[in-house]
Amino acid sequence: MLTETITQPWLEQYPPEIPAKLDYERKPLEQYLADAAFETPDKELLDFLGKSMTFREVYEAAARFAAALQGMGLKKGDRAAIMLANTPQSVISYYGILLAGGVVVQTNPLYVERELEHQLVDSGAEIIVCLDLVYPKVEAVKDKTSLRHVIVTRIKDYLPFPKNMIYPFIQKKNTGMNVKPAYNETCHDFVKLIKQAPAKPDPVEVDPEKDLALLQYTGGTTGAAKGVMLTHANLVANTTQCIRWMYNINHGEEVILCALPFFHVYGMTVGMNFAVMDRSKMVILPKFDTKQTLEAIQHQKVTIFPGAPTMYVGLINDPNVTNYDLSSVEVCISGSAPLPLEVQQKFEQMTGGKLSEGFGLTEASPVTHFNLMWGKRPQGSIGLPWPDTDVMILSAETGEPAEPEEVGELLIRGPQVMQGYWNRPEETAQTLQNGWLYTGDMGYMDKEGFFYIVDRKKDMIIAGGFNIYPREIEEVLYEHEAVKEAVAVGIPDPYRGETVKAYIVLKDGREADEAELNAYCRSQLASYKVPRLYEFREELPKTMVGKVLRRALQEEEKAKHAGQTSSDKV
Template sequence: MNIAQHIERVCRQMPEQIALVFEERSSTYRDLNASANRMANLLRSLGIGLGDRVALLLPNTPAFVIAYLGAMKIGAIAVTLNVMLKPAELTVMLTDCGAPLLITTAELAAGLQRDKLPDLRQVVIAEGDPGADASLDELLSQNSAEAEAIELTVNTPAVIVYTSGTTGGPKGAVLSHGNVIANMQAKNDYLGTQSDDRLLLFLPLFHCFGQNAILNNALNAGATVVLQRRFDATLAIEAVIRERITMFNAVPTVYARLLALKTDIRALETVRLFLSAGAPMSATLAEHWWQVYNKPIHEGYGLTESSPFATYNHHQRYKLGSVGTPIAGVDIRIVDAEGNELPPGERGEILIRGHNVMLGYWNRPEATAQAIRDGWLHTGDVGLHDDEGYLYVVDRLKDVVIVAGFNVYPTEVEDVLYGHPAVAEAAIYGVPDEIQGEIVKAKIVVKPGHAVSAEELRLFCRERLANYKVPRIVEIVDSLPKNPTGKILKRVLRDTKTSIQYT
């Protein structure tokens, strides 16, 4: 098996079928496969082989798709990195994965801390002036368009996607070829994806949702992907109309934005399925959408560590507010703090078992052992299921804040704040937001004899963190609630309403 074999199969069956549309330029499956073959041969010429890491720091462009598929063909591991991260954050991840090769843009390469990356042997530029680095286009043109995906095992690592949990820093979730293939095939089966479907992809390809649930789902079915660099409501609606999109995948914030803009129902008439994942969707938003557009938003549930999907709310048996039932080959349990399985209607931690569960965290055996116990992935999410097995996600055990589908690790932000000379104590947590789902809030205790404004602290964070991690709300307080051992009680903070906020 090999993830890249799906485009080879479609290329044999329908070579002239349109695979990719980007900025109104189209590529057939023949074109895409040939480009992926050139990439595979290029990687080999650069000394990359089975198990070597190829870091991709790329926006949503055809270069990402080609580099990803080329890496899959030769059994290299694609490390897909968040383009919004700051140089210091990227250094941590590139050091951890030990990638000898990075494919990126000239703009993103300019900020790299190369002197701190001894394993990084070469940087290849896919967009912009390469300067002293190599040009991806030039290198590809020098390589043959003939290649074939090698046979791999179900447990051969395919991708490393960095995610943040509640203990330690960012961790690289290792997904196998078996994980990804089983997940995309299950999604194809549930959604009925066909070669005449057209999927709009504006969610980031570095994220598991865009990568597996949209890109691989579409390519496996021989469907067409209409790729956009990022979400822009106007451009997205224009693309839906122009390209006659049939499947629309997004996070809840996108649907909230479209509702706020009062998007004309006629603009969405070609869409047969609306899907949402990446963050919890409020029942109010889901119900409002259904009332306005006369079609439900089908939620799925999962996480990076589950490739990502574990459940899906069926379009044949849809239940409002539920994230559905387990996909084929996946089991879900709800357990109490002692690990005892709970009956329908009782809340507990959601556990996942199946072909979708990651191999583990890269270089983190202890974190892997904590996350996967007796074959069950402990999600840290709280949920319940009804008598028909439909899952409802009701809360999170973890303190991770989900901002528009992106995870924000509180300790990481707190560590930055503690680097400010005026900060004595800091607590980061999420508060509900109608557009983003959640936003980051900080409560700060200032050191005696010091003074600092909320805006100063936000600027301090903005210089060191990706924008979505920067606290939107900063509140200066006299003290923070703590338990007898001195641990800050974030539960109390979340439950406390204050009248003074600095934004």
């Protein structure tokens, strides 16, 4: 058994404003919205492309939505899925499900039918809230799942006039879709449902330490999506840690840009839940677009900008960036992928604010480490563990805590760590041992207590902030009739950090080209998982026992990339 006592040199790096231990309120996550609606009812909570809503307005809509869900039979602990882009409806649905006593299941709107079906079947969700654009996918899989009710909403539903009148025409032009659901006793209109629902839901008693608030799905190294069980206490703890780490901000007066998707646990915690708990304002964007983001920062005077490195890269390289005033930005929280030093320096120069990198994983709600905003930030470091967060580098040689600078597996223990994987006791037992979360990430701690990641979970690709697991792509490729062997790897990409490349060996006598495989993958995978490059080979490098040497292919690509970079500089 691992030692219970570990050294914590990182605490010596803490400024006086950040305590080593925090007090966490023992109340359900949705209570923060209810309290704010009562105490600061007219304070603005969100802006959505010009549509403003106060804490009271959002809470009242969430309460009505909760009552509607209970009218559909939702009971405490039942799962309800949200398949929405960032909109007021996603905030209302999230807190409404919690107010009804339900468990939120966040679902990526980019999922194709196969991915959606797996998640709905695995979670047992009986209700889903979705955008009209993805409604056809929901209907296609509904009969294969436990779904009893589908609630449909549109982007235009919470747009101000005249944008709400114009948007349907823009949507049809851009997508070619004009979805008209057949509303009936099992298919409901979101807006009408809320208007017709009682003003208050039936009260539900929640134990924050035991009761789940969220099933957040994450891929596994085997490609199988797993539901991470996060309690109210987990999410309250991580949001509290985030707020206290940003000790130098004007609490309650910040303007947070929410371009990171709420269906991703990172955007959910550091964007939506942060704003509600801190009683600050969130500026919601349905997707990241450089022009729209620059306009939002300038017009809304955004002060906090959580993002992924690709977002900052996109803004830095926008040809019109100098036409915008970005001086309101004070704090940028970067996660989901390593932050290049050049990007950090350029963005800080552009805005005058601080851009720091952190680290986390879905299993930890998600943040565990962060660099100091107003203090030492060693190059390449993921920063310091957050308050109440124990971190150990486990030596592969001794099975005990490693010495400083020694590389080993990163283990985490803290109030934000999950309860386990939904209906997967064996995988839970492998990942959670003696109170420690075994991350599978390899890293080290320096003598001052700053941490560094040297290698990510085996085989995982991080492209544009999305976690992509090669086996899932490979399984799809293997289903193509012409493919004999396939392997997917992450290769360097100047914008996405990494991108997916597939190496293919075709069956004897069969033919297929890049266009055919690309079309096939797009029919089976979310767009961000689809390989951007394909290379056809006679054979793949393998070990003596026939295992494909994935790392050999990665090294080839790194060598090519390094050669191209060198020649570009000549």
